[in-house]
Amino acid sequence: MSRPEHLAPPEIFYNEDEARKYTQNSRMMEIQEQMTGRALELLMLPEDESMFLLDIGCGSGLSGSVVEENGHFWVGMDISTAMLDIALEREVEGDLILSDMGQGCPFRAGSFDGAISISALQWLCNADKKSHKPVQRLYKFFSTLYACLSRTARAVFQFYPENTEQIELVTSQATKAGFYGGVVIDYPNSTKAKKSFLVLMTGGSVPLPKALGDDGQESRVNYTSKREMVKKSRGKPMKGSREWILEKKERRRRQGKETRENSKYTGRKRSGRF
Structure with missing residues (x-):
């Protein structure tokens, strides 16, 4: 089965029919809710306190609804007009912005207490137009995201990396933009339940959260540390x-x-x- 990002750009792939199908599929809704709930756990937000979050690639607002249920406020950005139209039909509580994440996050510095993204990050690894350069678009995205987060905030991305090279591409641009962190892989031995979460921190190198279904094997990869080890091994400071x-x-x-x-x-x- 072809990956969606290989079929068409997101604003074309998620047309009105696909957007409605995505939102009305009960299994898809359940998976979306579970992944959003896990992303919120990995944000490690203060308990009993409402926070202001950014939902990147918010789509029709399924993930935003979970944010609301957890007592937080949110702003969503997405490149698909059809998805955002359905979010408006659903009367979600969050504010919605039509925006290409590859062109950056158009928000004031320090606006958000955290950010989540479900199934959107891998789209930035593709060049859908001649002018698109994945490295530049990823850096533009991460650097502007870093700027609009508070200095104690985290950003958590559930994504579907195609291979290890794609993971390295994403993490290298995130660390270049100023983030610390790495990838947490839940249920690494399961074909269906396996999920990858890029956990980024703005305020220093903090140990990554424990992955679910670890079973004693290493399923957390700190790419900041990995890059340091590679550079040291080459004799470069x-x-x-x-x-x-x-x-x-x-x-x-x-x-x-x-x-x-x-x-x-x-x-x-x-x-x-x-």
């Missing part, structure tokens, strides 16, 4: 580290450029307090 900064300053000196002297403060991270 991590970008932003003291060693990296010293090498960069030395290159500038060899090029005859004005460069500040090294000191014990070179490469030291600021505390963020004044």
Whole structure:
């Protein structure tokens, strides 16, 4: 069976017929609710507190309805007009925006307490137009998402990666944009129940949540750590580290450029307090 993203761009694939079929299919609705509930768990939101969330690829509002049931407020963005029309028919509580996630998140800095996305991220790995470059579109998306989240927020994406290269493409652009995190794989030994969740954090490197159906095997992949290990194995210092900064300053000196002297403060991270 062909993957939907290989058949047509999302705004064309999810036409009126497909959008209505997607929303009225009871099995599809149940799966959507389960995945949204799991995404909210992985966000690790404060208990008994209403938060303001962004639903990326919100479709007809099935995931937004679960957000509402959990006592949160939300804004949804989607590229399919047909999907959003059905969301309006369903009278969902969230505000809806027609938007291509590959062009970025058009929101004010620090607007949201978290973000979720169900079955949408893999569409960005395709080039549906000649002007589309997946690497650039992914970075544009992640960098603008990072900006519109609060500095304690998380973003959780349930997605269907086609292969390990696609996972690396997605995670590399997310970490380049400033996120920490990795992929949590629920029920890794099951063909039907297996689900992949990209868990991204804005506020430092925190251990990833435990996957469901782990059965003692590793089903959490911290791609930030993996990239660090690869760079160290190649003998190259991590970008932003003291060693990296010293090498960069030395290159500038060899090029005859004005460069500040090294000191014990070179490469030291600021505390963020004044």
